Amino acid sequence: MRVWLITFLYLMGFSPSLFADEWRGTGDLGVVVERADGSLQIIETTGNSLLGRIEGLGDLSHASAVFSRDERFAYLFGRDGGLTKVDILQRKVVARIIQSGNSIGGAISQDGKLVAVSNYEPGGVRVFDAETLEPVADIPATYGDGKQSKVVGLVDAPGNRFIFSLWDAGEIWVVEMNDPAKPLIRKFKNIGVQPYDALITPDGRYYIAGLYGEDGLALLDLWNLDQGPRRILGDYGKGEQKLPVYKMPHLEGWAIAGKRLFIPAVGQHQVLVVDTDNWQEIGRLDVHGQPVFVMARPDGRQVWVNFAFPNNDTLQIIDTQSLKLVKTLQPGKGVLHMEFEPRGEEVWVSVRDIDRLQVYDTDTFVRRAEWPVLKPSGIFLTSRAHRIGL
Amino acid sequence: MKLPALIITSLFLLSQTALASGIPEPRRMELLNLLKHDCGSCHGLSLKGGLGPALTPERLRGKPIDFLTATILYGRTGTPMPPWRPFLTDREAFWLAERIKEGVR
Numbered sequence: 258m259r260v261w262l263i264t265f266l267y268l269m270g271f272s273p274s275l276f277a278d279e280w281r282g283t284g285d286l287g288v289v290v291e292r293a294d295g296s297l298q299i300i301e302t303t304g305n306s307l308l309g310r311i312e313g314l315g316d317l318s319h320a321s322a323v324f325s326r327d328e329r330f331a332y333l334f335g336r337d338g339g340l341t342k343v344d345i346l347q348r349k350v351v352a353r354i355i356q357s358g359n360s361i362g363g364a365i366s367q368d369g370k371l372v373a374v375s376n377y378e379p380g381g382v383r384v385f386d387a388e389t390l391e392p393v394a395d396i397p398a399t400y401g402d403g404k405q406s407k408v409v410g411l412v413d414a415p416g417n418r419f420i421f422s423l424w425d426a427g428e429i430w431v432v433e434m435n436d437p438a439k440p441l442i443r444k445f446k447n448i449g450v451q452p453y454d455a456l457i458t459p460d461g462r463y464y465i466a467g468l469y470g471e472d473g474l475a476l477l478d479l480w481n482l483d484q485g486p487r488r489i490l491g492d493y494g495k496g497e498q499k500l501p502v503y504k505m506p507h508l509e510g511w512a513i514a515g516k517r518l519f520i521p522a523v524g525q526h527q528v529l530v531v532d533t534d535n536w537q538e539i540g541r542l543d544v545h546g547q548p549v550f551v552m553a554r555p556d557g558r559q560v561w562v563n564f565a566f567p568n569n570d571t572l573q574i575i576d577t578q579s580l581k582l583v584k585t586l587q588p589g590k591g592v593l594h595m596e597f598e599p600r601g602e603e604v605w606v607s608v609r610d611i612d613r614l615q616v617y618d619t620d621t622f623v624r625r626a627e628w629p630v631l632k633p634s635g636i637f638l639t640s641r642a643h644r645i646g647l
Numbered sequence: 648m649k650l651p652a653l654i655i656t657s658l659f660l661l662s663q664t665a666l667a668s669g670i671p672e673p674r675r676m677e678l679l680n681l682l683k684h685d686c687g688s689c690h691g692l693s694l695k696g697g698l699g700p701a702l703t704p705e706r707l708r709g710k711p712i713d714f715l716t717a718t719i720l721y722g723r724t725g726t727p728m729p730p731w732r733p734f735l736t737d738r739e740a741f742w743l744a745e746r747i748k749e750g751v752r
Contacts, residue, residue, distance in 0.1 A: 292692065293683075293692065316691075316692060316693060316695075318687055318691055318692025318693065319688070319691070319692075319697060336691055336692065336695075336697070337695075359691070359695065359696055359697070361697070361698075377696065377697065377698070378696065407698065409698075424698065451727075453698070469727060501722065501729030501730055502727060502729055503685065503688075503729055504685070504688045504689075505688070505689065505698060505727070566685045566688075567733075567734060591684070609684065610680070610684075632684075
């Protein structure tokens with residue numbers, strides 16, 4: 258009876274394996290966080306559509322994702338310390354743990370075997386086996402007389418390293434994971450007050466931490482680690498009245514266009530332009546509000562900027578050659594995140610307060626698609642799997 | 648703060664208690680949305696903390712509502728907490744402080 262039933266279902270096309278895979282690649286897929294519901298939407302960028310939803314992922318009010326090198330699995334880092342491994346093709350959770358009380362982000366190692374999570378509570382980094390999510394290493398961010406710092410700006414770097422910054426301690430730690438059970442930690446102290454986030458350049462050479470508590474940024478040259486971190490843009494904003502910041506800016510990945518680095522100013526409604534040859538400021542652009550994300554299109558020709566409350570209904574686009582604003586878009590209230598398709602012809606935008614996910618043509622700025630998605634925030638495409646630091 | 652100023656502020660804030668119910672329902676929804684998503688961007692969507700401290704009733708037990716109201720309106724110097732006065736009336740800030748004190752789901 259049972260054999261017949263299985264054969265019947267198989268003939269009807271209900272084979273579990275075929276149903277799951279559909280002989281499909283994952284290179285044009287991605288995930289979108291629904292921050293209020295603790296769910297994920299799986300999207301595809303060839304036809305710009307939603308494929309399905311995965312629920313029950315905990316508190317995703319501040320969540321991010323990295324991908325396995327085969328681009329099949331997403332590792333999702335939730336606010337509540339949840340680390341979830343999601344099968345994007347089968348659209349299901351394959352492993353899930355609560356690894357801390359309060360976490361902020363994560364990274365996957367160069368070899369794809371380790372997933373690291375940066376935590377606020379208890380402050381530190383925990384490392385897990387990417388296959389099973391079994392714990393591999395625990396790195397408490399201990400400083401001073403035994404206090405533990407919140408950890409921000411965790412990225413992967415060449416040499417199978419993880420790098421992160423300590424918000425409370427003002428330190429940058431470089432951790433080499435070649436023997437996962439024995440992380441080799443190198444600490445750089447007094448890098449500046451309150452590093453709030455960091456980026457690593459696309460070539461994996463420079464780690465740059467933004468400072469909230471003072472002017473400038475801390476730059477660490479990973480090719481010349483012995484030189485230690487140095488301060489860049491230290492004079493920026495000196496003596497100027499700072500405006501209140503209603504949302505912490507992010508520094509993420511590809512804010513580098515050619516030899517120019519574009520970063521959000523803190524407490525000024527400006528984007529800073531820095532020459533990466535000598536790390537000197539070469540310009541400032543006045544923009545619509547406090548920038549949150551400043552992201553370069555993959556070809557580096559444009560930089561897109563979104564803003565903190567109360568200016569978060571707007572996107573502005575900077576031409577990186579002329580250093581001029583070329584377009585201002587108003588997608589709606591609560592523009593939280595944007596993600597370029599791998600070759601940059603389209604960009605996906607989350608608009609939280611109107612519950613919409615939008616897709617724009619980056620040449621014509623015409624809206625190509627719009628989908629109802631509940632309180633969307635982070636958008637992560639699988640192409641991140643092959644980028645250093647993302 | 649000098650004592651007379653404190654008394655006047657307290658009386659003023661007390662008078663706000665009675666008026667708090669005067670906030671129209673649609674505006675209350677807006678305020679709760681602001682609390683959840685915009686305050687939540689630092690304090691966590693469920694106010695259990697992020698880069699900013701947790702704002703749970705347990706943690707705020709010793710903090711008077713006036714103190715919370717003032718923090719919302721004027722921010723905290725030396726911390727990233729910004730002043731929300733450009734976007735909130737005194738009454739609205741007081742109402743939000745009450746909601747935070749009693750715990751918001």
